[in-house]
Amino acid sequence: xxxxxxxxxxxxxxxxxxxxxxxxxxxxxxxxxxxxxxxxxxxxxxxxxxxxxxxxxxxxxxxxxxxxxxxxxxxxxxxxxxxxxxxxxxxxxxxxxxxxxxxxxxxxxxxxxxxxxxxxxxxxxxxxxxxxxxxxxxxxxxxxxxxxxxxxxxxxxxxxxxxxxxxxxxxxxxxxxxxxxxxxxxxxxxxxxxxxxxxxxxxxxxxxxxxxxxxxxxxxxxxxxxxxxxxxxxxxxxxxxxxxxxxxxxxxxxxxxxxxxxxxxxxxxxxxxxxxxxxxxxxxxxxxxxxxxxxxxxxxxxxxxxxxxxxxxxxxxxxxxxxxxxxxxxxxxxxxxxxxxxxxxxxxxxxxxxxxxxxxxxxxxxxxxxxxxxxxxxxxxxxxxxxxxxxxxxxxxxxxxxx
Numbered sequence: 001x002x003x004x005x006x007x008x009x010x011x012x013x014x015x016x017x018x019x020x021x022x023x024x025x026x027x028x029x030x031x032x033x034x035x036x037x038x039x040x041x042x043x044x045x046x047x048x049x050x051x052x053x054x055x056x057x058x059x060x061x062x063x064x065x066x067x068x069x070x071x072x073x074x075x076x077x078x079x080x081x082x083x084x085x086x087x088x089x090x091x092x093x094x095x096x097x098x099x100x101x102x103x104x105x106x107x108x109x110x111x112x113x114x115x116x117x118x119x120x121x122x123x124x125x126x127x128x129x130x131x132x133x134x135x136x137x138x139x140x141x142x143x144x145x146x147x148x149x150x151x152x153x154x155x156x157x158x159x160x161x162x163x164x165x166x167x168x169x170x171x172x173x174x175x176x177x178x179x180x181x182x183x184x185x186x187x188x189x190x191x192x193x194x195x196x197x198x199x200x201x202x203x204x205x206x207x208x209x210x211x212x213x214x215x216x217x218x219x220x221x222x223x224x225x226x227x228x229x230x231x232x233x234x235x236x237x238x239x240x241x242x243x244x245x246x247x248x249x250x251x252x253x254x255x256x257x258x259x260x261x262x263x264x265x266x267x268x269x270x271x272x273x274x275x276x277x278x279x280x281x282x283x284x285x286x287x288x289x290x291x292x293x294x295x296x297x298x299x300x301x302x303x304x305x306x307x308x309x310x311x312x313x314x315x316x317x318x319x320x321x322x323x324x325x326x327x328x329x330x331x332x333x334x335x336x337x338x339x340x341x342x343x344x345x346x347x348x349x350x351x352x353x354x355x356x357x358x359x360x361x362x363x364x365x366x367x368x369x370x371x372x373x374x375x376x377x378x379x380x381x382x383x384x385x386x387x388x389x390x391x392x393x394x395x396x397x398x399x400x401x402x403x
Contacts, residue, residue, distance in 0.1 A: 039079060056314075057316065104312055115140075269370060
């Protein structure tokens with residue numbers, strides 16, 4: 001009996017000794033779950049966002065890590081489905097004690113992840129889930145948006161259109177929370193700054209629409225001076241690819257007009273030339289910090305940190321600054337540290353507003369031109385910027401009631 005006890009104790013000691021390196025490694029690592037569609041129609045969007053997060057973590061780890069620990073990115077294929085994203089994230093929280101999550105694709109996924117974050121007391125942040133309601137009526141203390149919103153982006157483009165003197169505008173968007181909120185914000189701002197400007201037609205279509213013929217016909221019939229759309233990915237590509245040959249010749253103002261993949265997918269630069277956009281990060285931002293960032297990224301990766309990569313990189317670096325300021329990975333401490341924090345990055349100063357956890361950021365205007373220093377195909381040229389203050393929504397008007 002004594003021998004069995006001795007053997008048992010020896011076996012237990014061996015198991016504990018073997019487990020110690022694993023526990024030590026876990027204790028020396030800060031895990032960041034990156035929730036993106038890594039399969040399906042929008043796989044390309046998710047992969048580019050993930051690339052930006054991975055590069056930020058590479059820079060952090062090369063600089064000594066975060067709080068003396070290595071940061072590890074755990075990719076999560078959301079499949080662009082809220083229930084899939086939250087199920088996988090919940091598993092990581094319970095099994096691997098993951099405390100931090102990020103994502104950029106799908107406001108519906110982001111809203112579900114924000115609820116999970118509050119329930120499990122972890123942090124979720126986004127660099128591309130832009131529906132204003134997420135830091136408005138759906139806000140909570142565990143969700144942060146170090147990036148743009150439908151309010152800020154629509155305000156920026158409304159101001160640009162008004163400044164350029166256009167008086168008849170057609171608007172079209174994907175028919176879900178993101179698209180609906182984007183058009184609502186645009187209409188609100190254009191009415192405020194240019195009451196004489198008319199919305200001549202307002203259209204909504206299902207995300208992933210294949211046939212834009214009926215919508216393009218309505219756009220043409222309305223005879224607008226310009227077209228505003230927050231469409232992204234294939235929905236932007238097909239709107240232009242099918243619309244231009246039908247006679248949709250107007251300049252298009254879009255959130256994401258500087259997506260090089262969309263431009264390449266069109267296969268004809270003439271379909272895109274002259275269109276304009278507003279973004280929180282563009283490759284052509286004329287600042288020294290951005291030039292240095294672009295140069296280093298290109299040296300390290302062999303391609304440019306366009307659009308999604310740049311936004312994800314900066315948001316991840318901003319999160320790291322909050323953890324660094326907190327001096328701990330304790331969630332309450334990181335929340336407190338991030339509130340009011342300013343990050344001075346490639347796209348200028350970003351300040352995290354405490355009242356709703358919406359970063360106050362400038363927006364950079366671009367126009368698509370034939371000749372540029374980045375690609376052989378058409379791409380962006382800088383057309384100025386609008387300040388964070390000019391697109392600000394006062395805290396009292398957001399609908400956010402932070403608990």
